[in-house]
Amino acid sequence: MPKLGMEPIRKAALVKATIVEIGRAGSLDVTVGQIAKRAGMSPALAHHYFGSKEEMFLAAMRHVLTLYGAEVRGALAFADGPEQRVRAILAASFSPANFRREAIGAWLNFWLMAQTVPQARRLLAVYHRRLRSNLLAGLRPLVGDRADALANGLGALIDGLYLREVLKSGPPDGPAAVASALDYLNAHLPQGTVK
Amino acid sequence: MPKLGMEPIRKAALVKATIVEIGRAGSLDVTVGQIAKRAGMSPALAHHYFGSKEEMFLAAMRHVLTLYGAEVRGALAFADGPEQRVRAILAASFSPANFRREAIGAWLNFWLMAQTVPQARRLLAVYHRRLRSNLLAGLRPLVGDRADALANGLGALIDGLYLREVLKSGPPDGPAAVASALDYLNAHLPQGTVK
DNA sequence: TTTTTTGTTGATTGACGAGTCAATAAACTT
DNA sequence: AAGTTTATTGACTCGTCAATCAACAAAAAA
Numbered sequence: 089m090p091k092l093g094m095e096p097i098r099k100a101a102l103v104k105a106t107i108v109e110i111g112r113a114g115s116l117d118v119t120v121g122q123i124a125k126r127a128g129m130s131p132a133l134a135h136h137y138f139g140s141k142e143e144m145f146l147a148a149m150r151h152v153l154t155l156y157g158a159e160v161r162g163a164l165a166f167a168d169g170p171e172q173r174v175r176a177i178l179a180a181s182f183s184p185a186n187f188r189r190e191a192i193g194a195w196l197n198f199w200l201m202a203q204t205v206p207q208a209r210r211l212l213a214v215y216h217r218r219l220r221s222n223l224l225a226g227l228r229p230l231v232g233d234r235a236d237a238l239a240n241g242l243g244a245l246i247d248g249l250y251l252r253e254v255l256k257s258g259p260p261d262g263p264a265a266v267a268s269a270l271d272y273l274n275a276h277l278p279q280g281t282v283k
Numbered sequence: 284m285p286k287l288g289m290e291p292i293r294k295a296a297l298v299k300a301t302i303v304e305i306g307r308a309g310s311l312d313v314t315v316g317q318i319a320k321r322a323g324m325s326p327a328l329a330h331h332y333f334g335s336k337e338e339m340f341l342a343a344m345r346h347v348l349t350l351y352g353a354e355v356r357g358a359l360a361f362a363d364g365p366e367q368r369v370r371a372i373l374a375a376s377f378s379p380a381n382f383r384r385e386a387i388g389a390w391l392n393f394w395l396m397a398q399t400v401p402q403a404r405r406l407l408a409v410y411h412r413r414l415r416s417n418l419l420a421g422l423r424p425l426v427g428d429r430a431d432a433l434a435n436g437l438g439a440l441i442d443g444l445y446l447r448e449v450l451k452s453g454p455p456d457g458p459a460a461v462a463s464a465l466d467y468l469n470a471h472l473p474q475g476t477v478k
Numbered sequence: 479t480t481t482t483t484t485g486t487t488g489a490t491t492g493a494c495g496a497g498t499c500a501a502t503a504a505a506c507t508t
Numbered sequence: 509a510a511g512t513t514t515a516t517t518g519a520c521t522c523g524t525c526a527a528t529c530a531a532c533a534a535a536a537a538a
Contacts, residue, residue, distance in 0.1 A: 092535065094485060114398030116310070119525060130487050135527060196395060202450055203309030203388065212450060241463055245436070248443025255397055255407060268436055275470035287505065289515060314495060325517050330497060 098137055099147070101127040106148040111190025116145065116197050146207050149198045153215050156186050160222065173226035177219070178269045181246055182262040189260065192253055219243055230277060238276055245272055293332050294342070296322040301343040306385030311340065311392050341402050344393045348410050351381050355417065368421035372414070373464045376441055377457040384455065387448055414438055425472060433471055440467055 105127035109118045120141050124134040138144045163176035180186070201208040220239050227235035227242075249265045300322035304313045315336050319329040333339045358371035375381070396403040415434050422430035422437075444460045 092484065098485090115395055120527090121525075131526085132487055132528085133485075136486080139527095141526070193398065196398075199446065199449065200310055200391060200395060203391075209450065216450070237463070237466060241440070241467055244443035244447050244463065245440050245467075246443070247446045248439035248441070251394065251442045251446055252439050254394065255404065255411070268432070268439065271432060272436055272440075272467060272470075275467075287514065293515090315497085316495075326496085327498085327517055328515075331516080334497095336496070 095137060098127070098129065098133065101129075102134055102138065102144060103148050103151045106144050107152065107194045108190055110145075110148070110197050111193035114193055116201065120144070142205065145198075145201060146205075146211070148194065149201070149208060149211055152191060152194055152198070153211060156180070156215070157218065159183055159185060160218075164222070170226045170229040174223065174230075174273065175270070177222050177226065178246075178266050178273075182249075182265040182269075184262060187250075187253070187260050187262045187265065192250055192260065195250060196254055216243070219246075234276070238273075242269065242272065245269055290332060293322070293324065293328065296324075297329055297332065297339060298343050298346045301339050302347065302389045303385055305340075305343070305392050306388035309388055311396065315339070337400065340393075340396060341400075341406070343389065344396070344403060344406055347386060347389055347393070348406060351375070351410070352413065354378055354380060355413075359417070365421045365424040369418065369425075369468060370465070372417050372421065373441075373461050373468075377444075377460045377464075379457060382445075382448070382455050382457045382460065387445055387455065390445060391449055411438070414441075429471070433468075437464065437467065440464055 102123060105123045106118070109123050109126055110116060113122075119131075120134050121131045123144065124131040127134070134144065138147065159180040160177055163180040164173060167173040167176040185191075198208060198212065202212045203209075220243060223239040223242055224235055227238050231238055246269060249268060253260045253265070297318060300318045301313070304318050304321055305311060308317075314326075315329050316326045318339065319326040322329070329339065333342065354375040355372055358375040359368060362368040362371040380386075393403060393407065397407045398404075415438060418434040418437055419430050422433050426433055441464060444463060448455045448460070
């Protein structure tokens with residue numbers, strides 16, 4: 089029953105299924121069959137649309153990063169002043185949409201992939217740069233030339249908090265993570281600018 | 284030419300080779316064949332000694348953690364006072380022995396494995412607890428009841444710094460990482476206790 | 479209506495890799 | 509010397525999986 093215009097629908101379904109399956113498996117050892125099944129189609133069709141498994145992974149990674157970027161932008165739009173901007177970034181980073189098991193698992197695996205797949209490395213580098221410049225914009229008015237080191241530290245801390253969440257049992261605790269990061273930030277500010 | 288007493292030698296060689304190969308591949312997609320070859324023996328022999336690939340991975344992980352633990356203990360032996368203890372832990376964490384490409388890559392993969400292999404999870408949990416209690420011992424005299432939150436933050440920061448090193452090109456910069464962590468610590472101390 | 483394009487899948491190919499087994503050989507024991 | 513244990517490997521089994529292909533179906537274009 090070939091309805092036309094299936095391509096975007098199928099691709100979206102596959103991307104979503106890829107993320108879910110990677111999160112579920114906790115690794116990239118996921119067969120095209122599993123992904124296709126979850127997306128409700130045959131493995132052959134998955135190949136038809138993406139050409140290869142790697143392309144599927146990359147599309148999934150792009151999707152995760154895009155979502156995250158959108159969330160940050162959205163939060164930033166409402167932020168008032170540098171301090172609120174930094175807060176907004178942190179809140180977006182640990183928002184329920186991003187800070188949930190599947191996404192965290194997927195994220196960790198993309199990191200792994202970035203070690204060996206140049207495309208993935210590039211994607212991750214883009215995310216890094218964006219996060220960094222967003223943080224810097226907020227931090228510079230607050231701490232001047234120490235902003236650079238602080239942005240690095242905060243970036244690493246965010247990644248570390250993600251990493252640690254992987255091992256915890258129970259649902260991820262976004263607010264606690266935000267609190268941790270804010271605490272870090274706060275300690276570096278001329279006393280208590282951020283409460 | 285069966286010399287006796289080969290077992291420990293072979294096992295050690297395999298563990299080492301496992302770490303190298305995982306680091307090289309940047310993932311756990313490493314064949315027993317590759318590992319065995321690097322260790323200078325047939326795949327069959329590798330199976331003979333370890334029974335399964337997973338056992339090999341776990342042994343490698345145990346080895347990495349043991350090395351790290353030993354380094355921390357060693358550094359701690361010379362540490363004088365709480366502040367020096369914390370410094371010692373950080374220095375050991377980013378020492379050349381631990382903070383090098385292969386080990387970092389292996390570490391990241393173990394993290395991944397911990398998501399699904401209970402044994403691996405347990406090993407990582409042990410490392411976590413030890414790091415935590417070591418940090419706490421040093422921090423409590425310095426910051427009292429805020430030590431708990433600080434230890435968590437520092438732990439996450441350390442992990443994050445490892446993670447970030449994966450993506451950088453060029454050799455890992457241990458001292459810079461230590462400086463980052465110290466900076467974090469310093470910001471939380473009643474002014475400038477740690478310089 | 480014929481042709482082309484788009485959607486879809488079952489079956490197959492081809493490669494690869496974990497783990498087993500049987501066989502060989504050197505040492506050590508009795 | 510006969511028997512046992514340890515070391516070692518080549519050959520093989522068995523399963524899995526990415527990717528391809530041939531074929532069929534429905535819509536759109538001609």
